[in-house]
Amino acid sequence: MAMVTESPGDEPGGKSGREVADMAKKKVLMVIAPDQFRDEEYREPRRIFEQKGCEVTVASTVTRPVTGMLGMVVTPDVTIDKVRAADFDAVVFVGGAGARELFSDKRAHLLATEAAASGRPLGAICVSPTILANAGVLKGRRATVWPDQAKALTAGGARYTAEAVTSDGSIITADGPPSAARFGETVAKALGL
Secondary structure: OOOOOOOOOOOOOOOOHHHHHHHOOOEEEEEOOOOOOOHHHHHHHHHHHHHOOOEEEEEEOOOOOEEOOOOOEEOOOEEHHHOOHHHOOEEEEOOOHHHHHHOOOHHHHHHHHHHHHHOOOEEEEOOOHHHHHHHOOOOOOEEOOOHHHHHHHHHOOOEEOOOOEEEEOOEEEEOOHHHHHHHHHHHHHHOOO
16 A cells, blocks of 8 residues: 555544555455456456456466456466455356356355355356356255246245346346446445445
8 A cells, every 4th residue: 555644634644545445445356257258247347346446356267367258358366276355345247148057167166155155245147146056056046047047046046036136145247248337336336335
């Protein structure tokens, strides 16, 4: 964190308003597939999180540049085996065709179960709610998903809603690209932003 000198109006010896704001910055982990993530499901929520002052970290199974379904290129900051849900205020799984690669990934399941157990906001959009279902965190919960994954959700014990965005406690799910901005706003609201 950058050092900030006291300015008029700060209490002597106290923290400046900027330092307090930096300390209060929410940290969001966005998990993307190692290829073929859905561009707008990454771009729109990230834009919203950053506009609201969040620090965003991107994780995947690789740290090389990865390409979205519409051509966006993102270089993940870290691999998912190096992160813990406890180090973030929210965990968000981005969808897209490549997210199917994470459906049975034990590291992705661990992140989902850690986030769900802690009560942190846990989000998943498009096909990625299937990751949450396969991790066992949707049992008895209301959730939505890209329509071709509805059976996978119910097989995982979820109550499929077919809504654009569904919140059940701290878990937020969305159905796909047209809902990306609303999904991002709903996660931000769950963070108290």
